[in-house]
């Protein structure tokens with residue numbers, strides 16, 4: 001296959017000149033480029049110019065879960081073999097990471113190379129700005145551009161009410177476009193389509209926020225492809241193959257993985273800073289460089305609070321997310337420290353053993 005036809009085949013999945021450049025050394029080794037559309041234990045499905053192939057990730061499964069191949073990664077796969085192997089993956093432009101179970105406070109990459117993080121928020125229930133801010137922190141932290149999509153706009157009875165809701169969300173989302181859509185009536189979908197039409201998008205948001213409905217509207221099909229298999233017991237059994245990454249009919253790529261639904265905050269300090277851009281801006285004018293905005297003299301944040309230009313809810317939410325984030329960071333640091341200590345101990349023991357072996361030799 002020529003490099004032009006590879007380019008044409010993979011462009012709908014987000015392949016571009018820059019990816020092709022960083023892939024060049026792998027191409028020289030006879031490896032094929034492809035994008036991971038799904039991962040399961042030790043295996044992944046990769047869309048290549050020649051179609052979807054199944055590949056083993058044993059070569060690229062390091063100890064660090066942050067470095068495990070994930071949906072959205074561009075990989076170098078072997079041209080054949082049973083099993084065929086993923087040999088490497090290209091450096092990520094962005095990555096969605098979440099903290100795993102409380103026992104092991106490591107990050108886990110959920111999706112890679114995402115450009116737009118679509119945060120779906122239902123207008124059918126009372127707005128929870130704190131929750132929106134949390135999703136936005138995570139989105140900014142990943143490197144993707146967040147977009148808030150207020151769904152089920154048809155359930156808001158009047159236009160004035162709707163515009164107030166949008167304004168509320170906008171105060172919680174500086175630098176973030178806020179759209180309203182109704183999947184029921186199709187309102188606002190073209191604006192969303194224009195955004196996701198370029199690059200790779202993910203859908204975030206609480207259960208019931210309308211993510212699947214949006215995904216279906218964008219893809220124009222069911223995201224779950226149900227494949228009829230051999231009817232073993234006459235009950236019409238089906239197996240479902242899930243593609244977690246889809247090329248959209250109007251251009252752009254959508255990643256929708258179960259794991260991304262319900263992500264938490266992970267080391268998102270700079271992300272939190274971006275969500276609360278106006279507070280960070282104020283903080284630059286505090287008298288003390290390390291002002292905690294609690295009771296310090298010359299605190300510009302508290303001054304804005306007093307003046308009523310900064311809503312108290314915003315400051316509370318900022319503090320809460322910062323605290324939570326610091327806790328996660330501290331937990332990770334503790335893990336790192338204990339790992340380093342273990343490493344020292346091991347090296348110490350090896351060193352001691354080596355010394356003793358030498359001594360034995362001298363004796």
Ligand SMILES: Nc1nc2c(ncn2[C@@H]2O[C@H](COP(=O)(O)OP(=O)(O)OP(=O)(O)O)[C@@H](O)[C@H]2O)c(=O)[nH]1
Nearest residue numbers: 152153182183184206207208209210211212213261
């Ligand atoms: N009235 C109205 N209902 C909607 C709209 N979009 C989604 N819904 C309904 O809201 C409910 C939840 O939508 P889903 O798309 O399943 O939500 P989800 O975010 O995918 O939920 P999870 O799969 O639990 O994460 C469904 O009953 C949808 O039919 C809309 O634009 N208008």
Ligand SMILES: [Zn+2]
Nearest residue numbers: 286291293299
């Ligand atoms: Zn201050």
